[in-house]
Amino acid sequence: WGGLREDGSPWTFYETVGGGSGGRPASDGVDGVHVNMTNTMNTPIEAMEAYLPLRFVAYSLRPDTGGPGEWRGGCGIERSWTLTGPRATLSILAERVKIPPWGLRGGGSGALGEYILERADGSTERLPSKCTIPLRRGDTLHIRTPGGGGYGDPFARRPEHVLRDVRNGLVGIESAKEDYGVIIDSESLEVLDSETEEYRSNRK
Secondary structure, X not given: OEEEOOOOOEEEOOOOOOEOOOOEOOEOOOOOEOOOOOOOOOOOHHHHHHHOOEEEEEEEEOOOOOOOOOXXXXXXXXXXXXXXXXXXXXXXXXXXXXXXXXXXXXXXXXOOOEEEEEOOOOOEEEOOOEEEEEEEOOOEEEEEOOOOOOEOOHHHOOHHHXXXXXXXXXXXXXXXXXXXXXXXXXXXXXEOHHHHHHHHHHHO
16 A cells, blocks of 8 residues: 655555465364464554554454364464555455365364554445555554465364363364354363263364
8 A cells, every 4th residue: 555644745555464374184274373474573553553544453363263074274364554644545465355265174264354444434344355445544454364265174173272262362262162163161261071972072
């Protein structure tokens, strides 16, 4: 994207935002990683806000976006920023907003990506994966990148691995049960072993 600062001087910035890579034999996919190019820098938000007329309002991994599997797909990224300059032009070149990253050998698909433009007047617009649009001061772009596909049967995933993902905020407790057949106590954040074994055996 690019535009004009308050003093009329031009600015431009080309950003690549990572997503989740696919699960593979004996290893989970990587969360929030660049899978289509290398040697790309994760520029600190403070540096970008110091040099660009942007205010970043969110930057995190997207929970429950990695495809379920014995080896989980990596989670995508959520990144949002608001234009503080007078105007700018945004171009998006992305993939996986209609067809999700597929899983292999029984693994589930990763979540779709989405790009939401929230205008300063409060209206919202879902953007296509390829577009060029004008922005005005106060407009906010919400970038949500896709997750990677899972590998293998999710019900074969070790419960302690599912628990680790829940504790790390990558998988929700409900998803742990529905996608992996692992029942976790919401207060102690421990696996309920007997309930998990029974639930998994009944779902097979």
